[in-house]
Amino acid sequence: MKLNIANIALAALLACGTAASLSSCSEDKVYEVNALAVPQASDYADMVSVTVDQETNIATFEFNGKGVYPVWIIDGKSYSTNHKFTRYYRKAGDYTVEVKIGNANGISQAALPLTFHVDKTKMNGFGGFVYDSPYNMWPAGNAHLNSFYYAPGWSQIADPSYVMPGDGFTVTLPEATTDQWQAQMHIGTDIALVEGESYDGSLIVTTSKTLPGFTVKIHPDGDDDDAHAIYVKRHEVPAGEPMCIFWSDKTCVAGTSNLVYTFDFGGNEAGTEVIVESIVIKNHKDDDGTVVPDVSIPEPTWVAFDSADNMWNGCTWTNEFYYAPNWSQIADPILTEDADGIHISLPAATFDRWQAQVKFLTNIAIDNDEALDIRVDITSNNDIPAVTIKYTQTGNDDNFFTEERHDVAGGDATTKCWVSTVKPKQGAPMEATSLIFDFGGCPDGTEVTINKIIIQKHRD
Numbered sequence: 001m002k003l004n005i006a007n008i009a010l011a012a013l014l015a016c017g018t019a020a021s022l023s024s025c026s027e028d029k030v031y032e033v034n035a036l037a038v039p040q041a042s043d044y045a046d047m048v049s050v051t052v053d054q055e056t057n058i059a060t061f062e063f064n065g066k067g068v069y070p071v072w073i074i075d076g077k078s079y080s081t082n083h084k085f086t087r088y089y090r091k092a093g094d095y096t097v098e099v100k101i102g103n104a105n106g107i108s109q110a111a112l113p114l115t116f117h118v119d120k121t122k123m124n125g126f127g128g129f130v131y132d133s134p135y136n137m138w139p140a141g142n143a144h145l146n147s148f149y150y151a152p153g154w155s156q157i158a159d160p161s162y163v164m165p166g167d168g169f170t171v172t173l174p175e176a177t178t179d180q181w182q183a184q185m186h187i188g189t190d191i192a193l194v195e196g197e198s199y200d201g202s203l204i205v206t207t208s209k210t211l212p213g214f215t216v217k218i219h220p221d222g223d224d225d226d227a228h229a230i231y232v233k234r235h236e237v238p239a240g241e242p243m244c245i246f247w248s249d250k251t252c253v254a255g256t257s258n259l260v261y262t263f264d265f266g267g268n269e270a271g272t273e274v275i276v277e278s279i280v281i282k283n284h285k286d287d288d289g290t291v292v293p294d295v296s297i298p299e300p301t302w303v304a305f306d307s308a309d310n311m312w313n314g315c316t317w318t319n320e321f322y323y324a325p326n327w328s329q330i331a332d333p334i335l336t337e338d339a340d341g342i343h344i345s346l347p348a349a350t351f352d353r354w355q356a357q358v359k360f361l362t363n364i365a366i367d368n369d370e371a372l373d374i375r376v377d378i379t380s381n382n383d384i385p386a387v388t389i390k391y392t393q394t395g396n397d398d399n400f401f402t403e404e405r406h407d408v409a410g411g412d413a414t415t416k417c418w419v420s421t422v423k424p425k426q427g428a429p430m431e432a433t434s435l436i437f438d439f440g441g442c443p444d445g446t447e448v449t450i451n452k453i454i455i456q457k458h459r460d
Helices: 005-019 041-047
Strands: 048-053 058-063 069-074 078-080 084-088 093-103 112-118 144-150 161-163 169-173 183-188 198-207 211-220 231-237 243-251 259-264 272-283 317-323 334-338 341-346 356-362 372-380 384-393 396-408 415-422 433-438 446-457
Touching: 041 048, 041 093, 041 112, 048 112, 058 069, 058 093, 169 183, 198 211, 198 231, 211 272, 231 243, 259 272, 372 384, 372 396, 384 415, 384 446, 396 415, 433 446
Parallel strands: none
Antiparallel strands: 048 058, 058 084, 069 078, 069 093, 093 112, 144 183, 161 169, 169 272, 183 259, 198 243, 198 272, 211 231, 211 259, 317 356, 334 341, 341 446, 356 433, 372 415, 372 446, 384 396, 384 433
């Protein structure tokens, strides 16, 4: 038998200490170790257990043997010799603990592995709507994988591995991707939404490595038009910290009997594991008791449009278009400028995001990473849902300050679109920047006026 001297020494101390305090061990009395009496862990397999209270996420570790003691090895780095103790686990997932058995003669060489599962992640802040509510349509929605599109460098490779435990899924992405839409996962459901009614929804996402762009798009089956999605947004998700993504009172503009959840992890590092759990979607009129936090950002105080503090004032710009109904590029729209603003005529309807891009390439330089506030007033003769306003480094569309979408109402009313305290995703300096508008989804004969553009340094 191979002896572990450190284990035997520890066992002797523990044995001495169990009778009285360590100081009571006589210096002239030496404990005689019997190496053949070191316990075998397998003999005690029925005496160890781990139980989890799924309401509190507290795991209880227990050993019921006599004449020996347990050595619990938790996460490979923390230890306990208590017969019973508890430990809190905030994140959902599968966990493993090992137990060795010791007595006065030593500690077993082998260990007993025990696995246990924590059902739900406990959030430090808002945790979304109630998953177990009778109003949540996800559990009965027959959620199933439709397809992957996993294409680092736009070259499709084998699908990543995944599991779907019921309230969500876990996916492991072995290869890195660089761009949005290079790591898509499509989940089909039987969930039906009614046009004109409003809905709430939420989910919790946890990633092992930072996701610079986690896109969530929830839309009718076979209809990828962003304007028809009940929710579409790209989020930056930090590593190791559960993040709740939610929306409330969102009107369904395109009813469906087969709602699809499209997730995109484009920009992920190699070996990223993503857990999406506690998926909820419910009718807004059904109250599950959730109090939705106010996440609104106070509107900043704007400098005067003609002020020297407005970086747009006095800048020079050149104009470019990408105007492509059905992704077939046609003649550029007509653009004119006068005292009332910049006027753009969009004669032909577009149906998807980025099919009606109007770009202003400016000489505005950004020297550092300080936060900016950006405002634009837009009027249109037609409703245009989800107009994109993007402010980015010229020549690097991935280094942008904002890519927010704004619903623009048709008629005489002016839609004020603004964002506050935005910083570049990849940092500064930038020699030049571009302000880009996308009116994808515009009807035939749309006339747009852009006015009162303000780009200012944020001031508290």
